[in-house]
Amino acid sequence: MAKTSPAQFIQEVRQETAKVTWPTRKETGISTAMVFVMVILAAAFFFFVDQVMSFGVRTLFGMGA
Numbered sequence: 001m002a003k004t005s006p007a008q009f010i011q012e013v014r015q016e017t018a019k020v021t022w023p024t025r026k027e028t029g030i031s032t033a034m035v036f037v038m039v040i041l042a043a044a045f046f047f048f049v050d051q052v053m054s055f056g057v058r059t060l061f062g063m064g065a
Helices: 006-018 025-060
Strands: none
Touching: none
């Protein structure tokens, strides 16, 4: 493996960074909103599943009200 100088490494990094297509502000905002929506949906789903399982366990052991 050939060793590169620090200057050449930085030059290559800048060349690769120039090839990156960065998301627009709108795309970033939409992606962020979608993440929040999915987190809320997942939290609601797991809350519901936890409540159902908790009810089942309490009923099974006779501790249900």
